[in-house]
Amino acid sequence: MKQTAGSLSSAGSGAIESTNEGIAAEARRERVRDQLREMVTELIGARELLWRLTLRDLSLRYKQAVMGIAWALFMPVLIVGAGALIKYAMASVGGGDLPLSRLASMALKSLPWAFFVGSIGFATPSLISNMNLVTKIYFPREVLPLSTVLTQAVDSLLGGGVVAIILFTQAEIPFTRQMLWVPLLVVLIVLLTITAALVLSCANLFFRDVKYIVQVILTFGIFFTPVFYEPELLGPIGCKLMMLNPIAPLLEGLSLSVIDGHNLIYPLVHEQHGQQVLAWHPLYLLYSATWATVGLGFAWYYFHKLEFIYAEYI
Numbered sequence: 001m002k003q004t005a006g007s008l009s010s011a012g013s014g015a016i017e018s019t020n021e022g023i024a025a026e027a028r029r030e031r032v033r034d035q036l037r038e039m040v041t042e043l044i045g046a047r048e049l050l051w052r053l054t055l056r057d058l059s060l061r062y063k064q065a066v067m068g069i070a071w072a073l074f075m076p077v078l079i080v081g082a083g084a085l086i087k088y089a090m091a092s093v094g095g096g097d098l099p100l101s102r103l104a105s106m107a108l109k110s111l112p113w114a115f116f117v118g119s120i121g122f123a124t125p126s127l128i129s130n131m132n133l134v135t136k137i138y139f140p141r142e143v144l145p146l147s148t149v150l151t152q153a154v155d156s157l158l159g160g161g162v163v164a165i166i167l168f169t170q171a172e173i174p175f176t177r178q179m180l181w182v183p184l185l186v187v188l189i190v191l192l193t194i195t196a197a198l199v200l201s202c203a204n205l206f207f208r209d210v211k212y213i214v215q216v217i218l219t220f221g222i223f224f225t226p227v228f229y230e231p232e233l234l235g236p237i238g239c240k241l242m243m244l245n246p247i248a249p250l251l252e253g254l255s256l257s258v259i260d261g262h263n264l265i266y267p268l269v270h271e272q273h274g275q276q277v278l279a280w281h282p283l284y285l286l287y288s289a290t291w292a293t294v295g296l297g298f299a300w301y302y303f304h305k306l307e308f309i310y311a312e313y314i
Contacts, residue, residue, distance in 0.1 A: 032301075039304045042140040049139055053147035057122075058154060073159050075118065079110035083228040102230075104167055105255040109227045111163055112189050112251060115156040116196075117218050122148040123197035124204050124211045127310060134310055141307040142300065145197040153190065173259060181257040181264050189250050191292040198299040202306060205313050226252050232270045232279040239277050246291040249284035256280055 043050075083106045123145040127134060130144050167173045204210040222228065224245060231242040231252060243249055256262040256279075268280035 035301070035304070039140070039300060043142065046140050046143050050143040050147055050150070053143060054150045054154075057147055057151040061151065073162055075114035076107070076110045076159050076163065079114060079222070079227065080107045083110070086228055101259055104173060105230075105259045106227060107163055108167065108258055109251040109255055111156060111159055112186070112254065113222065113225060113227050113247075114159070115152055116189065116193050116247060117221075118155065119149045119152040119193045120196055120200060120214060121218060122152065124200045124214045126197075126201050127205045128208075140304070141310060142198060142303055145201040146194065149190070149194055149197055167258070174261070176261040178257040178261050178263050181253060185250050185253050185257070188289055188292045189247065191296050192246055192250070192288065195292060195296040195299045198296075198303045202303050205310055230255075230279070232272055232277040235272060236275055236277050239279065243284050243287070246288050246295075249288045252280065253285055 080103070084103060087102060087106070126144040126148050127141065133139070133144075134141060168175075200210060200214055204214075224242070226242060226248050231239040231248065234242055243252075253264050256268065257264055262268055262280065264280065264285055265282055267278060267282070270277050270279045
């Protein structure tokens, strides 16, 4: 009987603990939902501020500028020019030629890469460079890195129009159904860029050398991203390692769908030096999409959670 009573007591205690844990877990989930609703509501309420900050950045960027709107094309043209020289030198050494399709692919991938680099470069110091706003009034701080991304998006939109005209007129790229992948890829690139902008702008506030680390990474990052070359050139293992870079599958997906007319639902295998190289797989796209969507959720949540102590570190 004593053992039976003890067993009942233990079972009752376990049931109570389980109930308490369930209540605590539900309370945590409710707090997270409340904070997410607050984040969305505040950002919607600050849309006018976001718009004004974007216009301010655009005005400052083009005011008294020698090149004016040509700055929107400067970085992509510079990337394509440098890449063309590298490809030409490699083709000359190898005794091959330089097909126009590879130059078109490089031109296409250079535009989103320039957007990513420009956005991160301006977003990383955005909290510190607007310290007067951060320390004096309350507003959702995420509008500061977001405004830099929107500003860069305007530049890229202008550059994208010019690149599209060149691709369809000079490179004679045909319209195919596979180009329907382009809007999805562009959205994922923007989301991935916003994710990185939120993380790095927050990190730079607490650790002031982050902006210098970011500059180094952005300078040499193009060599670890398939802009100048195709990832299959690195062989079976090197190609997979290259695709671990979250933006790499998105850039390669743009090239494959637009230039090569490949449907991204299907894998693509190339032969390099007698080896079968998996140049594309739909899981690559899923991998990047996870970084862009789930990563954005975590980045935004913790950015908002920490914003109440930002003023103490400026």
